[in-house]
Amino acid sequence: MLMKLARLSLFNRRGTVMMTVLSLVISISLLLGIDHLRHEAKHSFTSTVSGTDLIVGARSGQLNLLLYSIFRIGNATANLSWESYQRIQNHPQIAWTIPISLGDSHRGYRVVGTNQDYFQYYRYAGQQQLQLAQGHIFEEVYDTVLGSEVAARLGYQLGEEIVLAHGIGQVSFSEHKDKPFTVVGILAPTGTPVDQSVHVSLEGIEAIHIDWQQGAPMPGRRVSAEQAAEMDLTPKAITAFLVGLNSRAATFMVQRQINEFRGEPLSAILPGVALSELWQMLSMVERLLLVITLLVLLAGLVGMTTTLLASMKERQREIAILRAVGAHPRSLFLLVQLEVLLITLVSLLLAFALLFVALWFGQDVLASRYGLFIGLNPIRASSLQLVGVVIGLSLILGCIPSWLAYRRALTDGLSVRL
Amino acid sequence: MTDKPKKYVIDLKNLQFRWPGKAGWQLQLPNLQLAAGQHLFVRGASGSGKTTLLNLLSGITTPNEGELWLQQQPMHQLSASKRDTLRAQQIGVVFQQLNLIPYLSVLDNVLLVARFAGQPLSASKARASQLLVRLGLTEPMHLNTAAQLSVGQQQRVAIARALLLRPALLIADEPTSALDADNRDAFMQLMLAEANDSGTTVIFVSHDKALRQYFHWYLDMEQLAQGVQAC
Structure with missing residues (x-):
């Protein structure tokens, strides 16, 4: 009964009610969206480094090393020499290594120079190995294996030739035009930055830079692709390498030994520790964001309260009629609270829908621009908690107009002040 | 307390009322008894305590x-909640105008009183x-919204609502003031005929001596x- 009244009464005032719902939808979807992104980003980052025990690079901060080697964010400060890599690789506790050489790109996607071990040992999201969707891994110097998104976005098929560019900008003026690469394999989607990488062999990286010096082609010296392929293509340096150990227990020992390596200054980091440092740095920002979105929500709810309060004036007549037919003052309190609840529930539903649609459209952009792989389903324990907070807050604020209705019902009785 | 009166629909003894915080009685009514079917005309200008009496x-x-x-x-002893329920069951009210909730259908407006009185809707329909x-x-017209009706029609719907549960008492507060002379006479006749049919006593308040x-x-x-006089 009261439900029907609340529903029809809201429908009767649909103009203002719709604006109220709109403002609530915006603030609620903001709140839920930020919460969702926060969780998904953490999940996405953590799953990317699931199988790696140590990451080794030239001496630098652990965050920097983690970000450029795994997430392709930012740049390496320095390289480490091939000899050092070879020596550390032979450490008895080390089970496998994956060398990584960065610095080139293809139409905004980063090129990763590596070897076959990458496809054998790299693990993501638990214990999952990289899978080829088509073709095979690189064998020749000028072979390349594309991440799933690179292939899908740029529409590449097996057998196509692509040109790598020097540097990592979206637009590059110095391209390795003389030494094109052939697509021989395309990886299955992983939901990690691997999807946005162009993988070539370390020899390929060496070959395209053989006639370069200081980041520019050497004037007067041209080495053709065929000539280069015949030369000694042992890399002189790599950017970083990932390490898998025989036993997790040896992690700290190996880390210390690498950090104290005499040949050159190196850093070995634990990805998990580096990630938690990242979360710590971000936790302030996170909390600030959460507070801001909660304040936006509060503003939306205050807006709703204001609208309902304003409507109470024109509803004096309604209150008098309901009193005359025997409604208790508490029924009127309930009626207004029901309206609050209806507005809030409709807003929540629409906010979830909006969020879903926004994620559906934004997923690709987030993945390609920021390497964040975001799931579409925004419903989780924490979002349900937030739903509880939203409903609780709205009912608390709803008490103001509801109480006014209650007072009116008691004092005005059957008379209506027009 | 005194003995329970037996036959009156309304029985009122030495009634005194004042608004909290105000000096002097706003309303003093020594005696008023109405038996079933005895309709009463109350005349008073605004400010004469009319609204207080109705409340x-x-x-x-x-x-x-x-x-x-x-x-x-x-009524002077019952809790507010019991009085509300008693009002739904035993008292029909018709206001001066705008008696209906504009966004409900005509039929739903009439049935409102059954819902608050806790009566099954099927019987009342x-x-x-x-x-x-x-x-x-x-x-x-029953499924039209109330806002689509003319003032005269709205007042007649209000009578239907007030008499739906065959209450003991119908309180009408200047229900004809928004009507023209022809409509007014038709309204009065219909209201009293239906009230008699339902066995309801009418208390009719108006400043219009006619x-x-x-x-x-x-x-x-x-x-x-x-006190009450014969006309």
Whole structure:
């Protein structure tokens, strides 16, 4: 009964009610969206480094090393020499290594120079190995294996030739035009930055830079692709390498030994520790964001309260009629609270829908621009908690107009002040 | 307390009322008894305590002193909640105008009172339709929203609602003031006919002396001490 009244009464005032719902939808979807992104980003980052025990690079901060080697964010400060890599690789506790050489790109996607071990040992999201969707891994110097998104976005098929560019900008003026690469394999989607990488062999990286010096082609010296392929293509340096150990227990020992390596200054980091440092740095920002979105929500709810309060004036007549037919003052309190609840529930539903649609459209952009792989389903324990907070807050604020209705019902009785 | 009155629909003894914080009695009414079917005309200008009397009679407020019995129920002693329920069951109210909730259908407006009185809707629906038709609102109009009706039609829907549960008492507060002369006479006749049919006692408040002709009993708010007089 009261439900029907609340529903029809809201429908009767649909103009203002719709604006109220709109403002609530915006603030609620903001709140839920930020919460969702926060969780998904953490999940996405953590799953990317699931199988790696140590990451080794030239001496630098652990965050920097983690970000450029795994997430392709930012740049390496320095390289480490091939000899050092070879020596550390032979450490008895080390089970496998994956060398990584960065610095080139293809139409905004980063090129990763590596070897076959990458496809054998790299693990993501638990214990999952990289899978080829088509073709095979690189064998020749000028072979390349594309991440799933690179292939899908740029529409590449097996057998196509692509040109790598020097540097990592979206637009590059110095391209390795003389030494094109052939697509021989395309990886299955992983939901990690691997999807946005162009993988070539370390020899390929060496070959395209053989006639370069200081980041520019050497004037007067041209080495053709065929000539280069015949030369000694042992890399002189790599950017970083990932390490898998025989036993997790040896992690700290190996880390210390690498950090104290005499040949050159190196850093070995634990990805998990580096990630938690990242979360710590971000936790302030996170909390600030959460507070801001909660304040936006509060503003939306205050807006709703204001609208309902304003409507109470024109509803004096309604209150008098309901009193005359025997409604208790508490029924009127309930009626207004029901309206609050209806507005809030409709807003929540629409906010979830909006969020879903926004994620559906934004997923690709987030993945390609920021390497964040975001799931579409925004419903989780924490979002349900937030739903509880939203409903609780709205009912608390709803008490103001509801109480006014209650007072009116008691004092005005059957008379209506027009 | 005194003995329980037996036969009166409304029985009122030494009623006194004042608004909290104000000096002097706003309303003093020594004696008023109405038996079933005895309709009363109350005349009073605004400010004469008319609204107070209506709020007291309908149980919205309680007297500071005195007794007010409705159908042998002591309204001056019952809790607010019980008075609300009693009002839904035993009292019909028709206002000056805008009696209906504009966004509800005509039929739903009439059925409101059944819902708050806790009566099954199925039983009330047939009577609601009958009443509306007798009051000149054809079946197709019952599903229109109240806002689509003319003022005269709205007042007749209000009568249907007030009489739906065959209450003991119908309180009408200047229900004809928004109507023209022709409509007014038709309204008065329909209202009294239906009230008689339902066995309901009418208390009719108006400043319009011309309407006195429809009633046998008369109370002047400016001369309350004289009590009820025959017309």
